[in-house]
Structures are given as C-alpha cells and as structure tokens.
Amino acid sequence: DIQMTQSPSSLSASVGDRVTIACRASQDITPYLAWFQQKPGKAPRPLMFAASSLQSGVPSRFSGSGSGTDFTLTITSLQPEDFATYYCQQYKTYPFTFGPGTRLDIK
Amino acid sequence: QVQLQESGPGLVKPSQTLSLTCTVSGGSIGSDSYYWSWIRQHPGKGLEWIGYIHDTGSTYDSPSLRSRVAISLDTSKNQFSLKLSSVTAADTAVYYCARALKDAGVGAFEIWGRGTMVTVSS
Numbered sequence: 001d002i003q004m005t006q007s008p009s010s011l012s013a014s015v016g017d018r019v020t021i022a023c024r025a026s027q028d029i030t031p032y033l034a035w036f037q038q039k040p041g042k043a044p045r046p047l048m049f050a051a052s053s054l055q056s057g058v059p060s061r062f063s064g065s066g067s068g069t070d071f072t073l074t075i076t077s078l079q080p081e082d083f084a085t086y087y088c089q090q091y092k093t094y095p096f097t098f099g100p101g102t103r104l105d106i107k
Numbered sequence: 108q109v110q111l112q113e114s115g116p117g118l119v120k121p122s123q124t125l126s127l128t129c130t131v132s133g134g135s136i137g138s139d140s141y142y143w144s145w146i147r148q149h150p151g152k153g154l155e156w157i158g159y160i161h162d163t164g165s166t167y168d169s170p171s172l173r174s175r176v177a178i179s180l181d182t183s184k185n186q187f188s189l190k191l192s193s194v195t196a197a198d199t200a201v202y203y204c205a206r207a208l209k210d211a212g213v214g215a216f217e218i219w220g221r222g223t224m225v226t227v228s229s
Contacts, residue, residue: 001170032212036154043203043219044154049211087154091207091214095169098154 002026002090004099012107017078021102023071023088030067032092038101039084047086048073080106109134111204111220119198119227125191129204129220130184137162137182142213145178145189147200148222155200159213160187194227201225 003026013019023033033051036044046055051071052064061076075082083106088099115127129143136143145157158168160178168176177190191198201224205216 032214034215043222044216046215046217046219049215049217055217089154089214089216091212094167095171096156096214098156100153 001095002029002093002097004088004090004097006086006088006099006102008102009100010103010105012105013078014107015078015080018074018076019078019104020075021073021086021088021104023066023073023099025069025071025090027093028068029090029092032090033064033066033071034089034091035062035064035073036087036089037082037084038087044087078104109206109218111206111218113202113204113220113223115202115223115225117224117226119194119225120229121195121227122193125189125194125198125225125227127189127202127204127223127225128186129188130186131206132185135182136180136185136187139163140209142207142209143178143180143187144205144207144214144216146203146205146216146219148203149197149200156214157189157191157202159207161209161213196227199225199227 007022031050035048038044048064085101085103119125142159144159160166175192180187201222203222204220206218
C-alpha cells in the first residue's frame, strides 16, 4: 500500500494568514493526488484533484502543487470557514489511501 | 444535482453482517462514466477506502477487508450496497458512499453522501 503522510498534524493560524500543508507519498503518485476539507460531523468536501485542479465552487484562495511524492495545499488569506481538517489522498494505486489529516485551528 | 444518501442499521451485533445501501438521486447509477465507492472513518480518525463497483458489475475491494466485503449494484432502484461480514468493534465507523468520474480517475471521489454511523456492539 502507498503510505501517505501529512505535516503538520495540526496548525493554528489567524484569519487573513497564508498557510501551507504538506503531503508526502511513499512512492510516485503523480498526478493522482486529491485534497479534501472536512468539518466536524460533515462528509469530506473535495477541494482539488490531479494535485492542482480546483473543484467547481472551491474558492481560488485554495491552490495545490507538487509532483512525484511531495505535494502541498496552500490557502491564502484564511477565512473563518476554512478552519477544518484537511486530508490528502492518492488514487494512483489500489488500495486508495488517505493521509492522517491536518487540523487547522483558529489562533 | 446528484446526491447520495446512505441508509441502514445504526447498530450491528458482533459477528453479524453490516448492510448499508446508498441511494443515488438526480442521476443514473447505470452509467459507464462512474465508479461507486464505500469509504469509512473510524471515530476521530482518518479515512479508509473500502471498495468500489462499476455499473458493469466489476468490483475492487481493499485487500485488508476483501475477505469480508461484498459490494453490489441495483440499477432498477438506483442504489448500490455494502455488506461487511463478521463485524467486530473495530468496524464501528461512519460509512460514506461516494462517486468517482471515470475520466478523472476511479478514486477521485467528487461527490459524497452525508455518511451514516454504524456501531458494532452487543
């Protein structure tokens, strides 16, 4: 199985900040990397597929980059609704696997 | 607008079979374009993909659960289902159904149901 790791595991930031979340895969998964946002009691919300392709309706302050084994999710100018847990996921190889999540809290 | 809704018992006894259904509304499940998956999330934990089914009937299950998982499709009801046998407390989780667009990748879960909590307990 491809192992996915994320850093940091948690992060405190303020409204208006720029934050970056890293995701690393145990082998090359280009370009099959997705990002999800999850709020308590809710289903994950897809943000991005193919590492950098924004889903319809997702604000442009979200962006993704990376290739090979290293990827990042960047949120510029944090908004109150952005405080949530973020997961990366690889879908290159079975079984599809998710990272452990990064919790983004209000400072 | 396509929506997915999970349904099934919220409580299952150990050693029994967990059975869940995902009803698809606003679109047809019988399309070559989509793959239909089950994903679960243990309380306070991360996400685990269980398996998928395509409208041709082809399935693929996660090796860690394969011996206990059966995913099926009922196009007449626009539903797909999950059966997980011989459950233990470790199967207690929120279960989600999700859709992936074939052209984007069978694991690109673009639409999710709201999820249903299943507790395994006697």
